[in-house]
Amino acid sequence: MADITQNFIFNPLWAQVFALLALYLTLRNVTLSKKLAVGSDFQQLLLVLFFGSILFAGLGLAGIAAYQLPVTLAVQAISAGIFLKILGRYTKKNYYSGWLLALNAVGFLVSVTLAALQVAWYFHFWESALIIANWGYVTYQFYEVSQYNTPKASVLLDARGTLTKLTLWIHGLIFLLVPFGGYQIPLVQMVLLPLSTIVYLWTLTFWHRRAYARMSHQRDLMEKNMNSQYEFMTRIGNAIAEKLDIDRVLDFVVHSAVKTANADGGAIFLVDEFDDVLRVKAVEGDFPPPYDVPAKVKLKANNLENFFKSTPIPLGETIIGECAATGKPIFVRDSKMDPRMVHNSRMDQIYIASLILTPLMQGKKVFGVLAIASRKSNHLFSREVLSQIKTFGDYTSLTINSLYTYLQLLEKQDMERDLGIAAEIQGQLLPSHLPRVSSVSLAAFSQPAKGVSGDYYDIINIRKGQILLTVCDVAGKGIPASLVMVMIRTITHLVARQPQMTVNRILDIVNWGIAGRVSLDRFATVAMLSYDFATHQLEYSNAAHHPLLIYRAEQDDFETLDTEGIPIGLERKTRYNQINTVLRKGDLIVLYTDGIIEAMNEKGQQYSLESLQVVIRDHHQESPEKLKKLIIADMEKFVGKAKQHDDETFVLMRVEH
Structure with a gap:
C-alpha cells in the first residue's frame, strides 16, 4: 500500500496533469467570453487527453505498464482525428478515410498483442512510427489549405506551423528514445507529453485571438454605426424643427448616406403615383445613371446630369425601378459580376463599381x-454598409411619412392635428403582422385611450431560431412621445441582430x-426579452416596467421575472441587468402595460393582475389569438360603461414545442 501511495505521489504524469489543467482553464476562459467555432472540438481533445492520462497512470500503478503503449497510440490517433475534424469545418471535407481508420485499428490490435507477448523493445518502434504517420497525415492536409481554396483559411494558415511542426518534432524525438523506453520513460512523461499539450493550448490561442479581433471589429463597427445613426437622427430632427421642407430633408438624407458610406455619390428617387414612375428628387456628389444612356448624352457632363435628373424611370424598369417594384434592398457589391449593371461596368462616364x-x-x-x-474599383461596399443604409432608409421613411402627415394636417388646421400625427406615426411603428414561427404562437393587442397611445410593442425575428419581444410605455402624448x-x-432594430447581443x-x-437627447419628461419604461427556439432559453431585462408574467403549464402556476432598473432616457450611464430562465412546452409569457391591470370600472375598482391570471389559467389551452380575445372580453365585462382612462397593451407568447 505504501508503494502504491509513493508511486502515486511521485508519478511523473503530474506534469501532464498540470498541462491539462492549463488547457482546461484557457479553454474555459475563451469559451465563456467568446463563442468559438472550435470550442467543442478542443473540449473533446481535453477529455481524450485527460482520460488517456488517467488510464496510462492506472496501468502503471497496476503493474501492467506494457499496455500503456496501446493507450498512447489510441490517444494520439484520436487527437490527430480531432484536428482533422477541425480542418473539415473549414474545407467541408471528410478526412476520415477508410484506410486511415483501418490502419489505426490494426495498429492498436498489433500494439495490444505486442504488450501481451512482452516482446523486445525494438518492436515498439511500430507504435511510435504509426503516431508520426498520423500526425504526418494531419500536417499534409493542413498544408494543402490556402486562401484560394478554403474560405476563412487565415486562422488555419496561422496555426498550422505551431501545431504540426512542433508536434512532429516532439514525437520524432520520442521515436529516437524508443530504445530507452519511449513513451514510458520519465523524461517523456514529465517534459515531452506535457509540452505537446502546451502546443495544443498554443494552437487554441490562434482561434482565441481571431475571435477577439472579430468581436473588437464588430464592436468598433457597431459604435461607429451607432454614432452615425445618432448624428443622423439628431440632425434630421433639427432640420425639421428649423423648417418643414421635404426637399431640404431629402438633401440632408442623401448627403448623410454618402458621407457615412464614404460613397462617391447618392440619390433619392420618389414615386410619382399619377404616372407610375420614379423621379430624381435629390442628388449628392458624383452619381451616374445606373442604366444605359444614349452615347451623345455621355459627351458632356452637363448633358449627363440634366438627362439623369429629367428622365423618369418606369416602375419595374432598370435596377432602380426593380427596387421600387419589389420593395426589397438591392446590393451590387461588384458591378462586373451583376448582369443588370452591364452598361455601368465599363470604365466610362457612367461607370459604377458598387451600388446599394x-x-x-x-x-x-x-x-x-x-x-x-x-x-472606385478598389472601394466596394460591404454588408455592414448595406445594413447602415437600410437603417437610414427605415428612419428616413418614418421621418418623411411623419412629415407628409404633419404638412397635410397643418393645411386642415384641425385642432386634433397633433394627436392625429402621433397616431399615424405610431401606427407605422407597430408591426403590420406578427412573425409566423413553428416553435411559438403569438398574439398582441394595443388600444389607445384617446387616439394616441403612449404604449409601443414590437416583435422581431433577430436571427434564425431567435425572437425578440418588447413592450414600452412612453411618458407624455403627441408627436414628442411618438418621436421617442x-x-x-x-x-x-439597428443593434438587435448584432452577434452576441443580449x-x-x-x-x-x-x-x-x-x-440627453430628449427632455427629462420624455422617458419610457421598457420590458424586453429574447427567446431561443433551440435551447428554450429566455433572456429578460426590465427598465422600470411591470415584471414579466409566466404561466408554467406543468405546474399550473404563475411565475414573475423582474430586474432592477430606472426608465429609459433619464441617466445615460445606467446599466441594466438581465435574468434568464428556461421555457417548456405549453408555457405562456405575458408582457403588459399598466392600462391592463389598472383598467377601472364605474366603482373605481381595478381589473388587477389576479383577474388577468384567472383568465389565463382557465383558458391556457387556447391559442394566444383566442386567449387574447377572451382577455379583452373579460376586461370589457369588468369595466362596463366606464371610460377607458389609460392605454392598454399586452403581448402573448406560448411555447408550442
Whole structure:
C-alpha cells in the first residue's frame, strides 16, 4: 500500500496533469467570453487527453505498464482525428478515410498483442512510427489549405506551423528514445507529453485571438454605426424643427448616406403615383445613371446630369425601378459580376463599381428609393454598409411619412392635428403582422385611450431560431412621445441582430442613445426579452416596467421575472441587468402595460393582475389569438360603461414545442 501511495505521489504524469489543467482553464476562459467555432472540438481533445492520462497512470500503478503503449497510440490517433475534424469545418471535407481508420485499428490490435507477448523493445518502434504517420497525415492536409481554396483559411494558415511542426518534432524525438523506453520513460512523461499539450493550448490561442479581433471589429463597427445613426437622427430632427421642407430633408438624407458610406455619390428617387414612375428628387456628389444612356448624352457632363435628373424611370424598369417594384434592398457589391449593371461596368462616364439601393416605404407601400454608389474599383461596399443604409432608409421613411402627415394636417388646421400625427406615426411603428414561427404562437393587442397611445410593442425575428419581444410605455402624448418611440424602435432594430447581443445590452444602448437627447419628461419604461427556439432559453431585462408574467403549464402556476432598473432616457450611464430562465412546452409569457391591470370600472375598482391570471389559467389551452380575445372580453365585462382612462397593451407568447 505504501508503494502504491509513493508511486502515486511521485508519478511523473503530474506534469501532464498540470498541462491539462492549463488547457482546461484557457479553454474555459475563451469559451465563456467568446463563442468559438472550435470550442467543442478542443473540449473533446481535453477529455481524450485527460482520460488517456488517467488510464496510462492506472496501468502503471497496476503493474501492467506494457499496455500503456496501446493507450498512447489510441490517444494520439484520436487527437490527430480531432484536428482533422477541425480542418473539415473549414474545407467541408471528410478526412476520415477508410484506410486511415483501418490502419489505426490494426495498429492498436498489433500494439495490444505486442504488450501481451512482452516482446523486445525494438518492436515498439511500430507504435511510435504509426503516431508520426498520423500526425504526418494531419500536417499534409493542413498544408494543402490556402486562401484560394478554403474560405476563412487565415486562422488555419496561422496555426498550422505551431501545431504540426512542433508536434512532429516532439514525437520524432520520442521515436529516437524508443530504445530507452519511449513513451514510458520519465523524461517523456514529465517534459515531452506535457509540452505537446502546451502546443495544443498554443494552437487554441490562434482561434482565441481571431475571435477577439472579430468581436473588437464588430464592436468598433457597431459604435461607429451607432454614432452615425445618432448624428443622423439628431440632425434630421433639427432640420425639421428649423423648417418643414421635404426637399431640404431629402438633401440632408442623401448627403448623410454618402458621407457615412464614404460613397462617391447618392440619390433619392420618389414615386410619382399619377404616372407610375420614379423621379430624381435629390442628388449628392458624383452619381451616374445606373442604366444605359444614349452615347451623345455621355459627351458632356452637363448633358449627363440634366438627362439623369429629367428622365423618369418606369416602375419595374432598370435596377432602380426593380427596387421600387419589389420593395426589397438591392446590393451590387461588384458591378462586373451583376448582369443588370452591364452598361455601368465599363470604365466610362457612367461607370459604377458598387451600388446599394434601399426602398423607402410607408407600411407595405413603396414611395421612393435611396441609392448610393462607389465609382472606385478598389472601394466596394460591404454588408455592414448595406445594413447602415437600410437603417437610414427605415428612419428616413418614418421621418418623411411623419412629415407628409404633419404638412397635410397643418393645411386642415384641425385642432386634433397633433394627436392625429402621433397616431399615424405610431401606427407605422407597430408591426403590420406578427412573425409566423413553428416553435411559438403569438398574439398582441394595443388600444389607445384617446387616439394616441403612449404604449409601443414590437416583435422581431433577430436571427434564425431567435425572437425578440418588447413592450414600452412612453411618458407624455403627441408627436414628442411618438418621436421617442421612433428612436427606441430604430435603435432596437439597428443593434438587435448584432452577434452576441443580449437584451440588457440592447437596453443599455437604447438608453445611451436617448438620454440627453430628449427632455427629462420624455422617458419610457421598457420590458424586453429574447427567446431561443433551440435551447428554450429566455433572456429578460426590465427598465422600470411591470415584471414579466409566466404561466408554467406543468405546474399550473404563475411565475414573475423582474430586474432592477430606472426608465429609459433619464441617466445615460445606467446599466441594466438581465435574468434568464428556461421555457417548456405549453408555457405562456405575458408582457403588459399598466392600462391592463389598472383598467377601472364605474366603482373605481381595478381589473388587477389576479383577474388577468384567472383568465389565463382557465383558458391556457387556447391559442394566444383566442386567449387574447377572451382577455379583452373579460376586461370589457369588468369595466362596463366606464371610460377607458389609460392605454392598454399586452403581448402573448406560448411555447408550442
